[in-house]
Amino acid sequence: AQSVTQLGSHVSVSEGALVLLRCNYSSSVPPYLFWYVQYPNQGLQLLLKYTSAATLVKGINGFEAEFKKSETSFHLTKPSAHMSDAAEYFCAAHYNNNDMRFGAGTRLTVKP
């Protein structure tokens, strides 16, 4: 079955440190890939999306993600974490059968 795997349900970084959230998808045919962010008591908001135009995708709030077909990965990074980045992050993949699959989510904590 097609799936999305996020490594690490919780990630903690210090303010100013690099943020790296990992996402791997299962498919020999790359799906369309998305990262969403969820702040407490809110719905999910689109952070960025990969649609095959470029392997490095820039999103909002300084986040970016790199698509690597050889590794079936779409990891999310940000060079310098801010306190306001604390949230839960979801990777999602839209496969050929029109099914959007979500990873289990990674909760990011930013320490002062």
Next chain:
Amino acid sequence: NAGVTQTPKFQVLKTGQSMTLQCAQDMNHNSMYWYRQDPGMGLRLIYYSASEGTTDKGEVPNGYNVSRLNKREFSLRLESAAPSQTSVYFCASSERRGARNSPLHFGNGTRLTVT
């Protein structure tokens, strides 16, 4: 723009009670979805409506029914609530289900507790 609006925000039900979760979008989107979010499991699709007048089962449809009332509104009904349906429910919409690069737009969720 309001985007996707869900009501109610919170609900507590007793086992066996019924209720309907309401969702409306004002973005003229064709496709609408209902997801449930449970800790450690991400979001799982309950039902979707690719266009007005059509509905289809998702990954976890048992115990739920849906109605696509018109292009704007998509409701989710629990006929006989069970504790396993305690969850946070999200409604979402997208321009067109077949467009794989079309992101989902989410409401703020309904937190449902079944005792």
